[in-house]
Amino acid sequence: MNYDQILNTKIQGIKPSGIRKFFDILEEMTDAISLGIGEPDFVTPWHIRDAGIYSLERGHTKYTSNAGMLQLRREISAYLNRRFDLHYDYNGQILVTVGGSEAIDLALRVLVNPGDEVIVPVPSFVCYGPLTEMAGGVPVYVELKAENEFRLTPQQLKAAITPKTKAVVLPFPSNPTGGIMERRDLEAIADVLRGTDIMVLSDEIYAELTYGQRHVSMANLTDMYERTVVVNGFSKSHAMTGWRMGYVCAPKPIIAAMTKLHQFGIMSAPTTSQYAAVEAMRNGDKDIEHMREEYDRRRRYLVESLNRIGLECFEPKGAFYVFPCIRSTGLTSEAFCEQFLVEEKVAVIPGNAFGPGGEGFVRACYAASMKDIAEAVSRLDNFLTNLRRKQGREGS
Amino acid sequence: MEKLLELLEQDCSLSTAQLAAAAGLSLEETEQAIKKYEEEQVILGYKAIIDWDRVRRETVTALIEVNVTPQSENGFDRVAERIYQYDEVESMYLMSGSFDLTVIISGRTLREVAQFVGERLAPIPGVTGTATHFILKKYKEKHLVFRPQEPEEREYIFV
Numbered sequence: 001m002n003y004d005q006i007l008n009t010k011i012q013g014i015k016p017s018g019i020r021k022f023f024d025i026l027e028e029m030t031d032a033i034s035l036g037i038g039e040p041d042f043v044t045p046w047h048i049r050d051a052g053i054y055s056l057e058r059g060h061t062k063y064t065s066n067a068g069m070l071q072l073r074r075e076i077s078a079y080l081n082r083r084f085d086l087h088y089d090y091n092g093q094i095l096v097t098v099g100g101s102e103a104i105d106l107a108l109r110v111l112v113n114p115g116d117e118v119i120v121p122v123p124s125f126v127c128y129g130p131l132t133e134m135a136g137g138v139p140v141y142v143e144l145k146a147e148n149e150f151r152l153t154p155q156q157l158k159a160a161i162t163p164k165t166k167a168v169v170l171p172f173p174s175n176p177t178g179g180i181m182e183r184r185d186l187e188a189i190a191d192v193l194r195g196t197d198i199m200v201l202s203d204e205i206y207a208e209l210t211y212g213q214r215h216v217s218m219a220n221l222t223d224m225y226e227r228t229v230v231v232n233g234f235s236k237s238h239a240m241t242g243w244r245m246g247y248v249c250a251p252k253p254i255i256a257a258m259t260k261l262h263q264f265g266i267m268s269a270p271t272t273s274q275y276a277a278v279e280a281m282r283n284g285d286k287d288i289e290h291m292r293e294e295y296d297r298r299r300r301y302l303v304e305s306l307n308r309i310g311l312e313c314f315e316p317k318g319a320f321y322v323f324p325c326i327r328s329t330g331l332t333s334e335a336f337c338e339q340f341l342v343e344e345k346v347a348v349i350p351g352n353a354f355g356p357g358g359e360g361f362v363r364a365c366y367a368a369s370m371k372d373i374a375e376a377v378s379r380l381d382n383f384l385t386n387l388r389r390k391q392g393r394e395g396s
Numbered sequence: 397m398e399k400l401l402e403l404l405e406q407d408c409s410l411s412t413a414q415l416a417a418a419a420g421l422s423l424e425e426t427e428q429a430i431k432k433y434e435e436e437q438v439i440l441g442y443k444a445i446i447d448w449d450r451v452r453r454e455t456v457t458a459l460i461e462v463n464v465t466p467q468s469e470n471g472f473d474r475v476a477e478r479i480y481q482y483d484e485v486e487s488m489y490l491m492s493g494s495f496d497l498t499v500i501i502s503g504r505t506l507r508e509v510a511q512f513v514g515e516r517l518a519p520i521p522g523v524t525g526t527a528t529h530f531i532l533k534k535y536k537e538k539h540l541v542f543r544p545q546e547p548e549e550r551e552y553i554f555v
Contacts, residue, residue: 017554019554020554023551023552023554026552027551027552034552036552037552037553037554037555038555039553039555125555126554175555241555297403297417297418297419298418300417300418300420301413301414301417301418304417305413305417349554353554370407370410370414370418371409374411374414
């Protein structure tokens with residue numbers, strides 16, 4: 001059988017990620033350090049795990065309502081109010097999803113008509129473009145600039161808008177750059193969008209991991225609430241990646257449409273995870289603070305170290321990534337990562353894996369132990385010194 | 397500055413550069429602060445937590461409840477001092493509740509520990525009674541769990 005003729009043409013047109021090969025190399029290595037995976041190194045706090053276990057002991061093993069357990073939606077509503085001054089009605093404005101990823105997929109599928117354009121700032125997490133395409137839309141990539149600390153500027157947004165623009169993705173705090181959008185940056189974007197029918201898909205999964213200031217949501221801004229879909233979840237804030245717990249908040253008609261699709265495709269998010277999530281919402285704020293403080297220590301150390309050993313790195317104020325510029329080495333992002341991995345056994349991710357704007361940068365995740373980070377820095381120092389020596393010899 | 401102490405309490409193997417960056421201080425400030433803490437004995441020392449079972453060295457640890465008649469002038473302190481001066485005493489605390497002192501001692505064998513209690517501790521004037529509890533297994537100490545890290549079989553995922 002010729003599956004090329006059977007499979008959907010859109011999915012065939014989507015390229016698999018090029019960094020698989022790094023992982024293949026990495027898996028063969030014994031003493032490699034990986035700053036490659038974007039995931040908390042913490043285990044889910046015990047009281048949250050325990051709540052999941054207890055729900056199983058009590059036999060809570062059935063479906064929940066499609067939108068998610070009532071008590072969980074209530075807790076999410078209270079949490080958003082408490083932490084971000086966001087006001088969403090648990091009855092009709094919140095949908096519990098299988099991770100933030102499902103929420104992004106649903107949002108794009110209920111918003112996009114064939115041919116609609118979705119503005120996707122890059123470098124960013126890899127899902128927005130492919131999911132837009134699968135929803136029948138056309139991703140319009142906007143390259144964020146290091147000199148703007150990888151913020152989306154109103155000029156860039158204006159230039160990308162056409163009559164076909166349906167939505168703009170706002171992935172901040174950003175994976176992979178660590179960049180954030182502060183209130184004034186969001187205001188400038190809102191000025192462009194107010195009075196239009198363009199929706200904002202605000203992926204705020206790293207909202208709690210904002211350093212030195214509180215995260216501001218696009219939905220906080222005047223006139224933006226009604227044109228914003230907020231995606232969030234428990235993976236990053238509560239170190240719950242494997243539980244697959246996310247949620248999405250939006251005006252009622254949008255949540256109603258998303259719930260319809262979710263009910264056909266998923267039914268309901270995992271029940272055990274929902275019980276754990278209730279506990280996370282009720283008693284997890286101190287865990288968030290603790291983990292954020294830990295990440296912050298590592299962040300400061302890593303940024304300072306990178307700048308010290310000569311890799312220019314702007315200060316990332318969110319998420320758990322640094323995104324240093326490696327152009328001074330004369331290597332491409334991929335060559336840099338491959339050589340660094342082979343020679344020094346440290347895995348970081350080439351910036352171009354996150355879209356065209358990422359070439360010339362690499363992403364290192366500091367959700368790793370201080371010991372591993374220190375060792376990675378010392379190996380990087382070594383790598384750069386050897387590289388300069390080699391290049392010096394070739395140059396003379 | 398207390399941040400430094402928290403960091404050190406968590407992991408005293410951090411380098412000065414790591415401590416400085418993590419606490420948001422300069423290298424010099426960090427060095428000076430640590431020196432001062434050491435001089436003032438805010439920092440008493442630096443020790444490793446070791447799982448001796450994993451190198452198969454036999455040790456026995458006991459927790460001893462001690463009852464004491466307090467003395468008129470120094471209360472418990474004088475008797476306490478006479479107990480903790482022994483090298484065998486690892487940790488010692490004055491307690492509220494049904495007994496007065498918790499004394500934690502370790503030795504190579506059960507006999508050695510029993511001997512210490514019988515021959516050294518119990519005869520100290522002021523000590524009116526002891527109850528010795530041997531530790532059968534250590535699960536956790538200073539936030540560290542005594543168990544071999546299970547290597548996680550996992551494939552890498554791109555996120």
